[in-house]
Amino acid sequence: MTILEDLHWRGLLNDCTAEEALVERLAEGPISLYSGFDPTADSLHVGNLVPLIALRRFQNYGHKPIALAGGATGSIGDPSGKKSERQLLTKEVLDHNIESVKTQLASILDFNEAIENTARLVDNATWMAPISFLDFLRDVGKHFTVNSMVAKESVRARMEDRDVGISYTEFSYMLLQGYDFYHLYQSENCELQIGGSDQWGNITIGTELTRKKAGATVYGLTLPLITNADGTKFGKSESGAIWLDPARTSVYRFYQYFINVDDRDVIRYLKYFTFLDQDEIAVLEKQHEENPGARVAHRALAREMTQLIHGEEATDDAIKASQILFGGGLEDISENALREVANEIPNATVSSDTLSGEGLSLLDALVESGLSPSRGQAKKDIQGGGVNVNNKRIQDLQSKLTSPDVHFDKYILLRRGKKNYAALIVE
RNA sequence: GGUAGGAUACUCAAGUGGCCAACGAGGGGAGACUGUAAAUCUCCUGGGGCAACCCUACACAGGUUCGAAUCCUGUUCCUACCA
Numbered sequence: 001m002t003i004l005e006d007l008h009w010r011g012l013l014n015d016c017t018a019e020e021a022l023v024e025r026l027a028e029g030p031i032s033l034y035s036g037f038d039p040t041a042d043s044l045h046v047g048n049l050v051p052l053i054a055l056r057r058f059q060n061y062g063h064k065p066i067a068l069a070g071g072a073t074g075s076i077g078d079p080s081g082k083k084s085e086r087q088l089l090t091k092e093v094l095d096h097n098i099e100s101v102k103t104q105l106a107s108i109l110d111f112n113e114a115i116e117n118t119a120r121l122v123d124n125a126t127w128m129a130p131i132s133f134l135d136f137l138r139d140v141g142k143h144f145t146v147n148s149m150v151a152k153e154s155v156r157a158r159m160e161d162r163d164v165g166i167s168y169t170e171f172s173y174m175l176l177q178g179y180d181f182y183h184l185y186q187s188e189n190c191e192l193q194i195g196g197s198d199q200w201g202n203i204t205i206g207t208e209l210t211r212k213k214a215g216a217t218v219y220g221l222t223l224p225l226i227t228n229a230d231g232t233k234f235g236k237s238e239s240g241a242i243w244l245d246p247a248r249t250s251v252y253r254f255y256q257y258f259i260n261v262d263d264r265d266v267i268r269y270l271k272y273f274t275f276l277d278q279d280e281i282a283v284l285e286k287q288h289e290e291n292p293g294a295r296v297a298h299r300a301l302a303r304e305m306t307q308l309i310h311g312e313e314a315t316d317d318a319i320k321a322s323q324i325l326f327g328g329g330l331e332d333i334s335e336n337a338l339r340e341v342a343n344e345i346p347n348a349t350v351s352s353d354t355l356s357g358e359g360l361s362l363l364d365a366l367v368e369s370g371l372s373p374s375r376g377q378a379k380k381d382i383q384g385g386g387v388n389v390n391n392k393r394i395q396d397l398q399s400k401l402t403s404p405d406v407h408f409d410k411y412i413l414l415r416r417g418k419k420n421y422a423a424l425i426v427e
Numbered sequence: 428g429g430u431a432g433g434a435u436a437c438u439c440a441a442g443u444g445g446c447c448a449a450c451g452a453g454g455g456g457a458g459a460c461u462g463u464a465a466a467u468c469u470c471c472u473g474g475g476g477c478a479a480c481c482c483u484a485c486a487c488a489g490g491u492u493c494g495a496a497u498c499c500u501g502u503u504c505c506u507a508c509c510a
Contacts, residue, residue, distance in 0.1 A: 260463070293462040326463045377456085380471055384457040397477075417457060 001278075002026065003061040009278060010271040012054060014197045017207050017220040025191065025219070026063075030117060033058055033192035034066035034184055036124070036177065037105065038074040039097035040089070043245035044104050046257070046305075047235035050223050052108050053273060053308075054194055055119075059110055060275070064117040066190060067105040069098050071125030073177055079170040080154040081198040083161070086170070098123065104244050108308065120188070124180050127187075140179050143212045144205070149174065152201040174205045181206025185218055197222045226272065229264035244309050251310045252344045255318040258302035259295070263288075266297045274304040324413075325421060330390050335408045342411055346370055347423035352403070355426065359400030362389065369414055369422035381416050388415040 004023055007013045016022060025031060035051040037044065044052070055065040075094055077086040089097070102121060109119035149155060152174065158166035181203070184190035193203050203220035210218045226234040235242050242257045243249040249257075261269055267285050270276060276284070288297040306315040320337040321344060324330065330338070348369040354360045363378045366387065372378035379397055381387050387394055389405060390413050401424070405412050412424040 256463080263462095263464070291462090292464080295462060295464090298462090322463085374474065375476090376474065377472085381457065384470070385459095386457045419463070420456095 003058055003063065006057065006061070007054070011268065012050070012223050012272060014222040014224040015200060016222075017204065018217070021217065022192070022219045022221070030062050030064060031058075031192055032064040032066060032184075032188050032190040033194060034068050034122075034181075034188075034190050035194045036068040036070050036073065036180065037101060038070035038078060039094060039101045040074060041243075042093075042097045042100040043243040043248050044101055045235055045241040045243045045249075046254075047226070047241070049108075049244075050226060050272060051195055052105065054223055056109055057275070058194075059117060059119060062117055065109055065119045066184065066188060067109060067119065067121050068180060068184075069102055069105065069121065069123045071098050071123040072128035073124055073173065073180070074098070075125075076173050076176060077170050078154075078173050078177075078202070079158055079166055080173075080202065082154075083157075084164040085167050088169075100245070107244075122184070122188075124176070124183075127183050128176060128179070136175075136179075139213075140175050140209065143209055144175065144178075154198070154201050174202045177202040178205030178209045181218065182210045182213055185210045185214060185216060190218070191216075192219045192221060194221045194223060197225050226269075229262045246310060246314070250344060251306060251314045251318045252321050252340065254309065255302050255306045255315070255322060258305050259298050259322070261298060261301065263292055266301055270297060270301050270304075274301065274308075276300070276304065324391075325419070330407060330413065333407070338407060338411055338413075341413070341421075342423040342425065345421040345423055347425050349425045349427055352426050355401060355403050355406065359402035362387070362394060362399040362401060363397065365401055365412075365414060365424060366416065369424060371414055371416040371420055371422050386417045389413070391415065 001009075002023070003026060004013070004019075033055070035055050037048060037052070052067070055067065059065045071094065074097070075089065075091075077088065079085075105121060106119075111119050111121070149171070150159065154174070155166060155171060158164060158170075177199075181190070181193050193206055195203055200220070200222050203222065207218050207220050210216055228234050237253070237257055239253075241249075242254060244254075246254075258269070266288065267281065270281050270284060274281075284297045284300055287294065303315060303319065306318055310318075317337065317340045320334075321340040324333060324337060324341050325344070346369065350360060350365075350368070362382065363375050366372040366378040366381065367375055372381055378387075382395060382397055382399075385393060385395055389399075389401065390407065401412060406426050407413070410426050412426065414422045414424060416422075
């Protein structure tokens with residue numbers, strides 16, 4: 001199977017500037033390709049993952065991936081898919097973002113310099129910054145008519161909306177990105193750019209510029225926009241975007257996001273995001289269809305993704321934490337796993353004194369921990385059988401929490417309903 | 428500006444002197460069933476109390492009454508019709 005066949009089977013081929021020619025070129029040998037990532041935040045999120053993983057797919061097939069951090073383009077702002085003009089980022093924020101994003105890019109691609117096709121990381125500010133405005137206008141701007149630029153979807157959408165409009169700055173974005181491609185062709189012999197389907201316009205500017213200035217054919221390839229079957233936006237949970245940075249989205253939440261993927265989406269996402277091959281996914285698909293309740297495919301997806309981004313060890317912790325929060329008792333739980341859980345859920349601190357003697361009334365503990373808004377509600381929760389202490393149901397209103405309830409001298413796990421947890425941390 | 432009608436809990440909406448912390452629906456919470464799903468079914472849905480009961484609440488401020496969401500007066504806001 002070739003890389004393009006692989007992408008095609010995965011449903012990752014959205015559009016290509018010249019597919020047949022690219023097939024021939026790829027057959028001749030390894031190619032350098034790139035994809036750009038603008039540092040609009042100090043972390044990538046799962047929505048950025050498709051192109052990034054696609055770069056890795058190419059690398060796995062022996063090609064040479066280049067990850068481009070958009071130090072220059074990011075300072076302008078890509079109008080593609082944006083309904084309104086964006087706030088420019090300050091230099092400091094931009095620098096910080098680039099540094100953070102760089103390390104994330106590095107975690108997915110193989111930067112091992114010992115291998116032939118090691119990945120590279122470049123920042124377009126290094127070649128954009130020195131170019132003078134005049135030179136840019138003469139060398140790049142001259143090759144494009146405003147007529148064609150205005151016709152691009154990203155610009156047209158904004159022109160049609162008279163209320164928002166588009167600034168000259170964002171209008172120029174496509175030229176910068178186009179120049180990147182030309183530059184990478186010249187300096188790295190980079191012949192292919194990949195990106196999301198919203199990047200089509202920007203990518204074709206690059207292939208055009210390279211053809212006009214260097215007389216060379218370079219290729220563009222776009223990947224589909226990921227859409228959830230239920231119409232919600234991929235990569236967004238109730239609590240916001242799913243980031244790759246564990247400080248923003250904990251490993252546990254990251255794992256859970258993929259566990260909770262809609263049944264209808266799970267096989268598609270296995271193809272989009274994982275490196276599992278056709279046979280492996282076919283097996284998962286069969287198991288999923290026969291018994292969706294077992295959620296084998298979901299588990300595989302969540303584990304693969306979490307391992308890819310956060311590594312083996314953190315994944316194991318997330319899986320264990322999930323087991324505690326969605327299943328069994330605490331009997332065989334390790335202190336590490338319990339700490340993981342406690343970090344994940346709201347918590348309240350109680351002093352060990354309150355647990356000695358009489359103990360702390362469960363009602364007070366529920367209110368204290370924020371699980372129940374009032375004592376009255378706490379009572380109803382208990383009477384309704386909705387309250388668990390250390391994953392054991394308690395239905396006695398008079399129940400007190402005492403030291404034997406404390407795990408590892410530190411934790412008491414409270415739960416209201418199916419998934420509202422809180423930890424009492426004893427000090 | 429005139430006339431008429433209205434303002435009830437998260438939302439809609441019943442209630443026109445005591446049986447009203449207030450019918451019903453939606454929403455929300457809990458339980459059962461399940462797959463950390465969907466659907467379905469049951470219960471709960473102002474605060475405190477084990478409870479009797481107490482407090483707070485039917486736009487706002489007063490009043491009548493043993494007793495007011497309900498009657499009266501004034502105020503504010505909304506809606507319709509007329510100017």
